[in-house]
């Protein structure tokens with residue numbers, strides 16, 4: 380028997396949570412190895428070249444970094460139960476949900492972690508890194524590692540001027556998800572799919588598990604906490620293949636809320652990044668940020684605010700996944716997918732022209 384998958388991760392990692400939920404649902408045997416200082420030095424850096432989790436090692440020894448690539452790989456090798464719905468509309472929506480879960484729910488996830496759970500997470504970072512050290516030493520180490528993550532807040536546009544807006548929108552999201560889960564066990568109906576795994580990342584690893592955030596979720600949105608518990612247990616209540624072809628009624632308000640500020644941000648970001656990317660040599664590693672732009676958060680609410688946000692070339696990678704899924708559809712399904720995205724305010728994402736593309740090579744984002 381071949382050895383199982385190995386996952387290098389930590390429990391408080393957003394993206395480790397995403398792929399863990401996917402592996403658990405697919406009933407794929409895997410061993411999770413806690414990413415301590417030793418594991419970073421001996422396993423992650425030699426394989427990937429830079430410090431990041433999660434990292435997946437396949438039974439035949441292949442290294443996979445980036446949860447989108449991991450999902451693609453396990454879906455291709457182990458198609459049952461499916462992580463992607465079969466219908467074209469639901470597939471396009473799944474990649475939109477993945478983009479939202481991976482990159483947009485990051486705002487509340489990072490805000491609540493670093494502005495409301497600092498002591499908890501610093502201690503946890505220290506424990507994860509140096510499990511054998513004393514609590515005082517772990518705290519010292521945790522405080523040393525913390526800025527590398529906390530410093531993401533400003534590029535994301537989470538600054539004192541926007542914190543109340545981020546909180547307002549997160550609480551509204553919890554309310555809408557709680558209503559949705561009263562009617563359906565998973566985002567697209569009877570079985571979890573890519574969107575569930577991507578939402579689970581921030582909602583479990585940060586917003587349920589960090590204690591001060593967890594208290595808010597359990598009090599305000601107990602059905603979201605219940606969905607988290609079910610996904611953590613491998614979604615045993617799921618009926619594989621029962622994901623719907625179109626979003627259930629109660630998912631529309633969730634999508635509309637998330638897309639309200641996200642879609643105009645991605646449209647503006649893509650236009651700026653396209654001119655910049657055209658000047659980058661093919662195959663060149665791309666930086667994490669490529670300038671800044673002004674984005675509006677909390678549109679049409681009393682807390683509407685404009686802030687600076689970095690331009691993230693990685694967002695193009697996620698956008699390509701949505702567009703590629705759309706462009707692969709036959710014309711009748713493409714029409715239906717366009718209608719669905721129009722219904723949630725995301726149609727503009729389909730029409731952004733990507734003259735220059737990005738790809739991942741040797742675990743780095745490069746111009747294609």
Ligand SMILES: N[C@@H](CCC(=O)N[C@@H](CS)C(=O)NCC(=O)O)C(=O)O
Nearest residue numbers: 392393394430431432433445446447
């Ligand atoms: N897009 C990547 C993101 C991975 C990621 O951001 N991981 C975090 C922990 S949850 C990390 O280790 N980041 C280190 C870094 O980006 O420098 C994925 O889907 O795997």
